[in-house]
Amino acid sequence: MRHLLSAEGLDADTATGVLDTADALKRTLFGREVRKLPTLRGRTVVTMFYENSTRTRVSFEVAGKWMSADVINVSASGSSTSKGESLRDTALTLSAAGADCVIVRHPASGAAHRLAGWLDEAGTQVVNAGDGMHEHPTQALLDAATLRERLGEVAGRRIAIVGDLLHSRVARSNVHLLRTLGAQVVLVAPPTLTPSGVQDWGAEISHELDPVLAGVDAVMLLRVQAERMHGGFFPSQREYSIAYGMNEARLGMLPEHAVVLHPGPMLRGMEIAPDVADSPRAAVTEQVRNGVHVRMAVLYHLLAGEEMAA
Ligand code: CP
Numbered sequence: 001m002r003h004l005l006s007a008e009g010l011d012a013d014t015a016t017g018v019l020d021t022a023d024a025l026k027r028t029l030f031g032r033e034v035r036k037l038p039t040l041r042g043r044t045v046v047t048m049f050y051e052n053s054t055r056t057r058v059s060f061e062v063a064g065k066w067m068s069a070d071v072i073n074v075s076a077s078g079s080s081t082s083k084g085e086s087l088r089d090t091a092l093t094l095s096a097a098g099a100d101c102v103i104v105r106h107p108a109s110g111a112a113h114r115l116a117g118w119l120d121e122a123g124t125q126v127v128n129a130g131d132g133m134h135e136h137p138t139q140a141l142l143d144a145a146t147l148r149e150r151l152g153e154v155a156g157r158r159i160a161i162v163g164d165l166l167h168s169r170v171a172r173s174n175v176h177l178l179r180t181l182g183a184q185v186v187l188v189a190p191p192t193l194t195p196s197g198v199q200d201w202g203a204e205i206s207h208e209l210d211p212v213l214a215g216v217d218a219v220m221l222l223r224v225q226a227e228r229m230h231g232g233f234f235p236s237q238r239e240y241s242i243a244y245g246m247n248e249a250r251l252g253m254l255p256e257h258a259v260v261l262h263p264g265p266m267l268r269g270m271e272i273a274p275d276v277a278d279s280p281r282a283a284v285t286e287q288v289r290n291g292v293h294v295r296m297a298v299l300y301h302l303l304a305g306e307e308m309a310a
Helices: 012-029 055-066 087-096 111-119 137-151 169-180 237-244 248-253 284-303
Strands: 044-049 070-075 101-106 125-131 158-162 184-188 204-206 218-221 259-261
Touching: 012 137, 012 169, 012 284, 044 055, 044 087, 055 070, 055 101, 055 125, 055 137, 055 284, 087 101, 087 111, 101 111, 101 284, 111 125, 125 137, 125 284, 137 169, 137 218, 137 259, 137 284, 158 169, 169 184
Parallel strands: 044 070, 044 101, 101 125, 158 184, 158 218, 184 204, 218 259
Antiparallel strands: none
């Protein structure tokens, strides 16, 4: 396979290879004034974002530029999509215009797979930067890179994923990748934000956070995705914060070595107390920093010759 479409399709060797490359890139570039490698000179990377993004879009652009690729950003509002052009026609246009790799974020689950089907023959590679409620594989990879840095290794660790499981592509990708890398996963969510079929995800499930905390090495908080809750917000923000918000008291229930992650954007005061978000126990800034090196590694494995399972 020549694309990165899901964490589900990544085997342990491929995922570890990407994480090792990211680690090596981080060590190579650390402390350099000019963080530019010639590796992807002459290659063209297009980011095609049909949903808003800060971290993913910027870090893919930085990653491409640090590897000397030409990076072009396309968004739905500024492109001919706003005139009614289909996703397929837009993708084929970008490929015909010279894109070697298209990085796509789209509100529809499965959009990245469709794109890969249309572009495969033309030799344009596709990276899924988040498709609907399905997957966000580079987020899971950067989370794993951060866990490796903080905890030494992922295998054998017990990780809690807490929050809006129902709408979260981050949760789905993380469950796949963490299990592939040998971690145990416990999912914590209110019943209203727990998807049906979650018992098939291969993780433990709890609707209460406090009893879980003493036994985990990391807590990954999820954003509550109000924009996908067309029927209203339940539980209320206050109820959510009381039952599931990561605050100082809950930080005290964790083992001393345990780390708190959040993919961002964070809803401070609801999912995470400001003091916790800014504490050394939280790895939110490191996650963003690692996102650049992980996305460099993904582009390297896809565009610089090494094949990648999707
Ligand atoms: N974590 C994440 O995907 O953030 P953005 O939506 O800002 O890219």
